Amino acid sequence: MAVISIAVGMVKYGFMDLIEALRLQVEWGADEALLDAVQDRRAARVAPAPAAAQAPAPVARAQAPRLAAALPGGVAQAEQLAAGCESLDALEKALAGFTGCALRDTATQLVFADGAADARLVVVGEAPGAEEDRAGRPFVGPAGQLLDKMLGSIGLERAKVRIINTVPWRPPGNRTPTEAEMAVCLPFLLRHIALVRPRCVLLLGAVAAKAVLPPPEREQGIRRLRGVWRQVKIPGLAAPLPCLPSYHPAYLLRTPMAKAEAWRDLLQLREFLELTSDKVESH
Numbered sequence: 527m528a529v530i531s532i533a534v535g536m537v538k539y540g541f542m543d544l545i546e547a548l549r550l551q552v553e554w555g556a557d558e559a560l561l562d563a564v565q566d567r568r569a570a571r572v573a574p575a576p577a578a579a580q581a582p583a584p585v586a587r588a589q590a591p592r593l594a595a596a597l598p599g600g601v602a603q604a605e606q607l608a609a610g611c612e613s614l615d616a617l618e619k620a621l622a623g624f625t626g627c628a629l630r631d632t633a634t635q636l637v638f639a640d641g642a643a644d645a646r647l648v649v650v651g652e653a654p655g656a657e658e659d660r661a662g663r664p665f666v667g668p669a670g671q672l673l674d675k676m677l678g679s680i681g682l683e684r685a686k687v688r689i690i691n692t693v694p695w696r697p698p699g700n701r702t703p704t705e706a707e708m709a710v711c712l713p714f715l716l717r718h719i720a721l722v723r724p725r726c727v728l729l730l731g732a733v734a735a736k737a738v739l740p741p742p743e744r745e746q747g748i749r750r751l752r753g754v755w756r757q758v759k760i761p762g763l764a765a766p767l768p769c770l771p772s773y774h775p776a777y778l779l780r781t782p783m784a785k786a787e788a789w790r791d792l793l794q795l796r797e798f799l800e801l802t803s804d805k806v807e808s809h
């Protein structure tokens with residue numbers, strides 16, 4: 527399999543562990559300093575950001591109508607609370623006091639976020655697991671260690687990105703969050719993204735993609751969604767935000783064959799971040 531070497535990028539970003547990053551590439555199947563398709567990098571620099579070029583027209587998010595019916599009070603209360611938060615601290619306090627999601631009753635503690643409050647990249651995972659529930663921080667277990675390596679391989683330090691989950695409490699037994707749980711936590715997730723105002727979002731796995739993408743994309747499987755930028759309207763942000771779905775690191779741990787595709791997604795992410803430098807506008 528042909529995959530590009532990232533040595534130059536690593537030097538440019540300066541100090542991620544170069545040897546580690548190269549080892550990761552080899553582990554992921556890189557055997558040539560090439561991408562699968564010919565790249566005209568000069569053209570890429572003058573063209574609009576790849577997200578804008580590839581993505582379908584932005585679609586307004588449906589406010590989970592089916593679920594609003596199932597949880598009328600919860601979703602409406604979450605929307606109102608989240609919309610009133612003008613800072614991440616306020617959002618954390620609001621979530622800590624929010625009783626509209628039953629997951630909080632079985633979890634040890636709230637797992638709010640990790641990383642920079644002004645990050646250029648927000649990473650959205652699924653839900654805290656046992657280790658995250660104990661630590662109160664997202665992605666600290668084996669999937670988190672792989673996530674750190676993945677970010678490092680494209681020159682990103684964990685501390686400089688913002689890491690959150692679709693739900694901030696551990697579902698019992700690590701089960702997938704239900705649609706109702708995701709719906710009631712969604713206003714907080716979207717407000718979190720709006721307050722960070724990143725350049726783009728990496729959606730890790732099917733659950734994160736389902737939570738953040740509007741219909742009809744949210745109905746598609748992650749294998750179809752991954753690797754294609756989607757423009758998503760986020761309340762509070764002036765322009766649609768480029769979101770890139772990819773595989774969840776826990777899936778990659780179970781399915782090493784998928785690492786080559788995940789690596790291609792990371793290269794796209796790196797290129798996008800290289801091409802865009804500013805923060806987005808809020809309104």
Ligand code: URA
Pocket residue numbers: 651652653654655658663664665666667669670691776
């Ligand atoms: N998996 C996730 O999706 N999130 C975490 O925080 C940990 C593992």
